[in-house]
Amino acid sequence: MAAQGPKLFLDPSSVLDIGSMIVNGTDIAPGRAIPDDGDPRIDHSLEGFLFTCGPDHIRHPEPIHADSQGRRYPLHGSFSAHPAEILFWDAQGEDAECKARIPVDTADGGQAVLERHWRIDGSSGEVCLSDRVINVGATPFARVHMYHMNIGAWLFDDHVRLSGKMLEGGGLPWNFGEEPGGVFCVPAAVPGEEWAEVMLGPIAALGGVTLKVRFRTDGLPHLQVWRNQKAPAHVLGIEPVSHRWVSREELKKSGELKMLKPGESAEYSLRFCFV
Structure with a gap:
């Protein structure tokens, strides 16, 4: 925990994603107020404040091309449930840094x-995440x-809005x-x-703060937003993403689905704070 900013709990059992996130004394992670998609890895990850999709697939399962066993990519790809080796x-x-x-x-x-x-900047309270994905296979x-x-989303009232330049009219209700x-x-x-920026707030239940999220658009050129209030779910997701919300096949046909070759790497950056 840094001098300023939220108190977050990193999960070394699953890619060092964020589990609980304490803001002004309240855990804002959804916990069990989530849908069950039948994948225990994602069920665990979805309980927390942040989890990571990829590196081979995002969104819902689709067939693995030319796979003789007819297998499918797992829900939200393969990252979840891989343990982290802490270096620092x-x-x-x-x-604070990790x-x-x-x-x-x-x-x-x-x-x-x-x-x-x-990294958490102790003066501003901003949380910074830098990721580098390397293909070390053949x-x-x-x-x-x-x-x-x-x-x-139980934290929100009717005054909470999403705002950002990428949204029609500059914003919309949560x-x-x-x-x-x-x-x-x-x-x-x-x-x-x-960098793109999207904001969610003000959140009266957290003392009137607004969540500000920034992400580099060279690796994450799209923003996806998801909400689910079908009981027991009560959650909203802000989701910077590399590709449009269409099938892998459509992305292939349009030339948007680039491949990471052996030895190559890709970088992604995300920052957020509560203001």
Whole structure:
């Protein structure tokens, strides 16, 4: 925990994602207020504030191309449930910092390493995440990535809004669309700007703070937002993502599904704070 900022709990049993997230004394992670998609890895990850999709697949299962056994990519890819090797974890002055290395076996037989670096700026309270995905195997895999930032929506009242340049009209209510929930995905990049920004708030239940999320659009050019209020679920997700919300096959046909070849790497960056 840094001098300023939220108190977060990293999960070394699953890619060093974030489990509980304490803001002004309240855990904002959804916990058990989530849907059960039948995958215990994702069931565990979805309980927390942030989990990572990829590196071989994002979103829901689809067939592995030319697989003789007819297997499918797992829900949200292969990252979840891979344990982290902690390389450095300490507080330096007012800041807190953690570095880890996570070897990952992909569903289609490849091998990846996730080099993960967390840092909390003790003066601003901003949490910074830098990821580098390296193909250390002998075969290519899809270059796809998504961060799921999940918040318990029981914290929201009718004044909470999503806002950002990528949203039509600059913003919309948190409970957009029809009940009991929905999802949308939009381009997030703004010409001349390396970082996209989306905000959620003000959240009166947390003392009126607003969640501000920033992400680099060279690796994460889209923003997906998901909410689910179908009991027992009561959750909203802010999800910077590498690709449109369409099938792998459509992404292949359009030339959008690039491959990460052996020895190549991809980098992704995310920052957030409560203001």
